[in-house]
Amino acid sequence: MGYRIVIACDDAAIEYKETLMRDLEGDPRVDKVIDAGVSKGEGIDYPHVAVRAARMISDGDADRGLLLCGTGMGMAISANRVPGIRASVAHDSFSVERLIKSNNAQVLALGQRVIGIELARRLVSEWLGHAFDPSSPSARKVAALESYESGA
Numbered sequence: 001m002g003y004r005i006v007i008a009c010d011d012a013a014i015e016y017k018e019t020l021m022r023d024l025e026g027d028p029r030v031d032k033v034i035d036a037g038v039s040k041g042e043g044i045d046y047p048h049v050a051v052r053a054a055r056m057i058s059d060g061d062a063d064r065g066l067l068l069c070g071t072g073m074g075m076a077i078s079a080n081r082v083p084g085i086r087a088s089v090a091h092d093s094f095s096v097e098r099l100i101k102s103n104n105a106q107v108l109a110l111g112q113r114v115i116g117i118e119l120a121r122r123l124v125s126e127w128l129g130h131a132f133d134p135s136s137p138s139a140r141k142v143a144a145l146e147s148y149e150s151g152a
């Protein structure tokens with residue numbers, strides 16, 4: 001079964017969202033793309049959009065999230081406030097790989113004001129090709145991270 005991807009942006013990244021959404025919709029590894037906003041002129045700030053998208057993942061309505069803003073940082077910081085969500089900016093190929101394989105993160109955040117669209121498209125395609133291995137040594141570290149979240 002393919003991924004259900006929620007995609008969202010703020011006003012600074014509407015163009016990238018449109019392009020990357022089309023790529024995702026045409027990718028055979030993706031079953032469903034959910035657009036969590038924003039549209040042009042809506043004027044909703046990134047914390048609200050990021051949390052809305054991240055909650056779709058924690059509620060089980062999406063598997064992964066692609067969140068876009070000027071730098072990606074505000075989206076990642078906001079998404080990380082939703083319990084169970086691990087999100088980061090990753091603007092290079094190795095980081096995108098480790099975001100999945102080391103951190104088992106559900107959310108990739110990218111910045112329209114930081115990287116070019118062709119790099120963004122390539123990174124998103126690579127991102128879909130990576131899977132977390134629960135039997136890898138990284139699993140212990142992700143479990144430790146989760147234990148702090150539950151207040152241990």
Ligand SMILES: O=C[C@H](O)[C@H](O)COP(=O)(O)O
Nearest residue numbers: 012069070071072073074075
């Ligand atoms: O991380 C925040 C984003 O880059 C956002 O798109 C722009 O935020 P700012 O207008 O506060 O710089």
